[in-house]
Amino acid sequence: MAVPSSGAGKPLAGALGRGYSRRVPDALFAHHRLAPIYDAFGGARDDLTAYLDIADELGARRVLDIGCGTGCLAILLADRGRTVIGVDPAEASLEVAKAKDRTGRITWVHGDATTVGRAKRREAVLPALGADLALMTGNVAQVFLTDDEWTRTLQGIHAALRSRGYFVFETRRPERRGWEDWVAETAPVTLDVPGIGLVEELSFEVTEVSLPFVSFRYTYRFASDGAVVTSDSTLRFRDRDEVEASLLASGYRVLDVRDAPDRPGREFVFVAERTP
Numbered sequence: 001m002a003v004p005s006s007g008a009g010k011p012l013a014g015a016l017g018r019g020y021s022r023r024v025p026d027a028l029f030a031h032h033r034l035a036p037i038y039d040a041f042g043g044a045r046d047d048l049t050a051y052l053d054i055a056d057e058l059g060a061r062r063v064l065d066i067g068c069g070t071g072c073l074a075i076l077l078a079d080r081g082r083t084v085i086g087v088d089p090a091e092a093s094l095e096v097a098k099a100k101d102r103t104g105r106i107t108w109v110h111g112d113a114t115t116v117g118r119a120k121r122r123e124a125v126l127p128a129l130g131a132d133l134a135l136m137t138g139n140v141a142q143v144f145l146t147d148d149e150w151t152r153t154l155q156g157i158h159a160a161l162r163s164r165g166y167f168v169f170e171t172r173r174p175e176r177r178g179w180e181d182w183v184a185e186t187a188p189v190t191l192d193v194p195g196i197g198l199v200e201e202l203s204f205e206v207t208e209v210s211l212p213f214v215s216f217r218y219t220y221r222f223a224s225d226g227a228v229v230t231s232d233s234t235l236r237f238r239d240r241d242e243v244e245a246s247l248l249a250s251g252y253r254v255l256d257v258r259d260a261p262d263r264p265g266r267e268f269v270f271v272a273e274r275t276p
């Protein structure tokens with residue numbers, strides 16, 4: 001059985017481990033052996049349906065997918081006729097995403113929200129971005145470990161949105177203490193990944209809980225050459241008040257805070273609007 005998707009249970013996201021600051025994305029997304037197996041181990045992405053529905057509900061035509069990873073959501077949005085810009089700092093994940101976008105419908109940007117904001121101001125990389133909607137799925141919001149990183153991300157997205165554009169994202173509820181279930185929810189798994197061969201998820205362990213930070217480690221073995229690759233991650237758990245206050249301070253109005261339909265009681269889904 002494939003491990004749960006990033007949305008369903010234990011995380012497929014993270015950081016650099018101790019020190020609680022991040023300069024590059026985790027190996028899980030940035031390593032040339034691990035990015036191509038992300039989708040296989042992520043399993044069915046039932047978590048994305050709610051975001052497609054939200055894009056419909058908000059009437060969004062131009063959509064920015066921040067932390068798009070291997071492009072699962074971006075592809076689905078483009079399939080539904082939307083103009084999509086996918087942004088991610090992990091080049092290896094972007095390569096996987098681009099390979100799925102055979103007709104080149106999507107604009108892929110190697111960077112982060114601050115890259116997009118700058119691009120808009122300079123009218124260089126992405127002229128007149130003016131997105132109707134920015135999305136962050138797969139709990140991307142938790143990869144920003146410091147207040148500064150989070151604030152710069154909120155500001156970058158603000159700059160990329162049109163006036164009264166929407167920003168919708170999820171983050172795990174800290175009071176649910178999901179990390180206490182992650183190990184129990186993990187069964188050893190070996191998958192036959194097309195083009196790669198048998199890959200075994202050797203272990204998943206929560207390595208440190210030092211709230212609001214939770215660190216964990218994945219280890220994979222590739223049958224083709226016996227290579228063992230490890231990825232260390234840290235996520236930050238912010239409570240509802242903290243997220244709401246940060247949105248307000250960065251020029252957003254919180255319109256709604258919802259449940260993720262596929263993960264009842266586990267997530268906050270924030271629906272915010274850029275104030276003009």
Ligand SMILES: C[S@@+](CC[C@H](N)C(=O)[O-])C[C@H]1O[C@@H](n2cnc3c(N)ncnc32)[C@H](O)[C@@H]1O
Pocket residue numbers: 006012013014024025026029030066067068069070071072073087088089090093111112113136137138139140143
């Ligand atoms: C769990 S994955 C989710 C990917 C995708 N949104 C999905 O739902 O499949 C987290 C993603 O966040 C990206 N990420 C890490 N640091 C980031 C940053 N500073 N800005 C934007 N994305 C970042 C990672 O490279 C990775 O692709």
